[in-house]
Amino acid sequence: MKLNRLNVIVTVLSLGSIFVAVGYTASHLPSPPNQKAPQVEQVEKPVATTTAASLLPQVGVVAVSGHEYQAEVIGFGEAKPRYELTLSAEVSGKVIQLDRQFESGQVIKKGTVLGKINDTSYQQALTQAQTDVAQAELDLLEEQREGEQAKAEWLRSGLSGEPASPLVLRTPQLAQATAALENAKQALKKAKQDVAYTNITAPFDALIISRNIQPGSYVQAGTELGTLYSVAEVEINVPLSEMQWKNLPVFDNAELAKTPWSVALQSTDGQYQWQGYIERVEQHLTETSRQRSLVVVVDDPLAQQTDLYPGTFVKTNIQGKSLTNLWQLPSSAISQQGDIWFVDDNGLLAKSAANIAFEKGGFVYVTPMTNKQDMPAKMQIVKRPLSNFKVGTKVLAKEEV
Known part of the structure; x- marks a missing residue:
């Protein structure tokens, strides 16, 4: 009995060892050709690809194409x-009156009297000029009468031809009397004008900017009285x-x-x-x-x-004229250096100088790059370029509205 028990134990241990050896060997044998790959390997590959793409810097881009726009x-x-006038005095004299409207900020009509210069001497000159005109008219009439008498005497004398001197018919005297009358009329005209100039008036509808005189000021011809702006x-x-x-x-x-x-x-x-x-x-x-x-x-x-x-x-x-083949870009697309950054067909950053035609409503309108070889098939303009951008950097473009 003892011998049989021993044999049974030995047999059991031997069988256990065999099963262990078979299991170990089976775990290390290759899979059959038609068996599917382990699930672990199928998951690892896409995870690795997603991780590589997520490491690229992402930039927002806008897709553009040429269109027609009206320039602004x-x-x-x-x-x-239109008129900025320094109002000056035309005559000399003492300022005896100023209008309340002759103050800065007042708007006045053309012809408004802003002040008054003492006109006593000018009224006296006007009266004298009127007297001189009356005297010159009288002198001319007398000279005309004397000339007619001289001509009549020459005809009664029986002499033929013209007198040896024009003085005989008083022709020079008549011309002098005529010129004297014309001079007196011009003096009267000036005297009237001087009297009118004693009134300081606005030459057009104006805004008073400044006043340089006070009541009692003595002004000379040419003295600056104030500054007026036209308001038309x-x-x-x-x-x-x-x-x-x-x-x-x-x-x-x-x-x-x-x-x-x-x-x-x-x-x-x-x-x-x-x-x-x-x-x-x-x-x-x-x-x-x-x-x-x-x-x-x-x-x-x-x-x-x-x-x-x-x-x-x-x-x-x-509003300007209509321009064709322009890109409409947000203003933020122009870098501080005046460049346009874009993503080429290989996903690399590139740049070009911005040729801005005009700006309007938060957008810039630029002429496309002239070198078509540098332009990708689909223009993707970076919406907000950064100062640390470098040409040739691989990026992930994300189109924005």
Whole structure:
């Protein structure tokens, strides 16, 4: 019995060892050809690809193509009166009266009497001039009578031909009396004008800017009395670059006089708007900016819904001509260096100088790159280029609206 038990134990242990050996060997045998690959290997490959793509820097792009757009030219200028007059005294004398309207900020009508200069001496000169005219008229009449008498005496003398001297018929005396009368009339005209000049009047509808005299001031002819701005209209001189002029039609001053070109104006902060028109274009370049200007006019600037005061700096929006084959890009697409960044067909960053035609409503309108070899099949413009961008960098383009 003991021998049989021992044999059984040995047999059991031997069988266990065999099963262990068979299991180990089976685990290390290759899979059959028609058996599917382990699931672990199928998952690993796409995970690796997704991870590589996620490591690329992502940039927002907009797809563009050439279209036709109406150009808009933006300019800036200062509203100035058409006439800016330094009012001067025409005669000398003491200021004896000033009108209450002769103060800065007052708007006055043409012909308004702003002040009065003592006219006593000028009234006396007027009276003397009137007397001189009356005397000259009397002298002329007497000379005409004497000339007629001289001619009658010459005819009664029986002498033939013309007198040896024109003095016989008093011809020079008559000419002198006629000239004296004409001189007296001119003196009377000046005397009347001097009396009129003692009234300080506005030569046009005006805004009083300053007053330089006081009641009791003594002025000489030529003394500055004050400064007036005309209020019928203001002008805005708008200098434009050569590129801006190319975006406008060719203006002719004669045609503009018949059909003015409408212009929208607004304050620099955008709160107020006015409507004006191009009255003329200048035919010279300024010495300072080396640019040519156009002149925009606004009628009745102080009668607008919002007054346009002289000295206001304004922005002008001028509708230009239609331009073809332009890209419309957000303003943010132009880098600080003035470049356009785009993603080429290989997903690499590239750049080109921006040839801006005009700007309008938060967009810039640029001429496409002239070197078509550098242009990818599908233009993807980077919407917000960064300062650390480098040409040739591999990126992941994400199209945005």
